[in-house]
Amino acid sequence: xxxxxxxxxxxxxxxxxxxTWRERIGMRLHLLLCKLCRRYVRNLHLLHGMLAEARQAxxxxxxxxxxxxxxGRQRIRRALDDTKRS
Amino acid sequence: MQTTPFCFSxxxxxxxxxxxxxxxxxxxxxxxxxxxxxxxxxxxARLRVHDDYLAEDLVQETLxxxxxxxxxxxxxxxxxxxxxxxxxxKIVDHFRRACRETTQEINDGVYASADVCFDEQxxxxxxxxxWSRPDQALEQAQFWDVLSDCVERLPPRQARLFxxxxxxxxxxxxxxxVLDISTTNNLWVMLSRMRLQLRNCLDMNxxxxxxx
Numbered sequence: 001x002x003x004x005x006x007x008x009x010x011x012x013x014x015x016x017x018x019x020t021w022r023e024r025i026g027m028r029l030h031l032l033l034c035k036l037c038r039r040y041v042r043n044l045h046l047l048h049g050m051l052a053e054a055r056q057a058x059x060x061x062x063x064x065x066x067x068x069x070x071x072g073r074q075r076i077r078r079a080l081d082d083t084k085r086s
Numbered sequence: 087m088q089t090t091p092f093c094f095s096x097x098x099x100x101x102x103x104x105x106x107x108x109x110x111x112x113x114x115x116x117x118x119x120x121x122x123x124x125x126x127x128x129x130x131a132r133l134r135v136h137d138d139y140l141a142e143d144l145v146q147e148t149l150x151x152x153x154x155x156x157x158x159x160x161x162x163x164x165x166x167x168x169x170x171x172x173x174x175x176k177i178v179d180h181f182r183r184a185c186r187e188t189t190q191e192i193n194d195g196v197y198a199s200a201d202v203c204f205d206e207q208x209x210x211x212x213x214x215x216x217w218s219r220p221d222q223a224l225e226q227a228q229f230w231d232v233l234s235d236c237v238e239r240l241p242p243r244q245a246r247l248f249x250x251x252x253x254x255x256x257x258x259x260x261x262x263x264v265l266d267i268s269t270t271n272n273l274w275v276m277l278s279r280m281r282l283q284l285r286n287c288l289d290m291n292x293x294x295x296x297x298x
Binding site: 080081 | 285
């Protein structure tokens with residue numbers, strides 16, 4: 001019988017690759033009996049789904065208000081000027 | 087997913103910032119790239135490296151590299167897409183370098199903190215609550231803020247893992263190579279620990295607070 005720790009790892013692994021049939025059956029049996037693991041799997045899927053949607057929609061999750069500092073901008077401008085001159 | 091006031095589609099920005107009629111010669115000045123796309127590039131980098139100064143550095147490297155290879159810009163992508171593409175490579179290069187320097191020190195932190203969630207028999211020692219999906223636009227915007235904070239609090243190696251796999255969806259063999267992970271089995275274990283940590287942080291700072 002798989003432990004919750006095993007199942008938490010399989011739940012994560014199933015987001016990245018196909019589980020073997022043995023792993024799938026073991027996980028399903030455990031999930032039948034374990035409420036916490038069922039919730040954990042749902043947590044992971046919710047997060048994973050939201051991230052996949054954001055990626056497909058090409059969203060920028062940081063607000064427009066996030067800007068680089070004036071010093072940074074000036075530093076970059078100087079570096080670009082140097083390159084253009086050389 | 088709904089577009090929120092804080093999540094802007096790059097496609098919309100593209101239309102606003104690069105009109106199709108723009109002659110390529112006029113925009114091949116790197117100083118102009120900085121004015122037009124500097125902040126967008128900065129946000130892209132900042133979200134992935136969690137360091138203001140480093141993000142600025144990566145923008146600089148990107149613009150310099152773009153200037154040096156400007157003849158290769160084919161014009162079939164927008165300038166912004168082209169610049170983001172270069173920036174992506176710079177970020178991956180940074181991860182690769184950083185990974186060589188810090189692998190040892192970070193592993194310890196990672197392994198200790200995920201293990202306290204299970205007892206010796208492998209049973210949960212923490213409660214797992216059901217989450218409800220943030221559905222309002224404002225709620226989603228706040229959710230991304232909390233997520234970004236939580237990623238920042240992860241050990242650096244886990245944060246990089248999150249960016250490469252869960253944020254940008256890189257294939258696992260490429261991630262193993264960039265982060266110098268010897269086997270895919272190790273990668274699965276590391277991803278699992280990272281997601282557990284992230285779940286716990288989100289649970290505490292978002293779902294638990296919002297759901298109750």
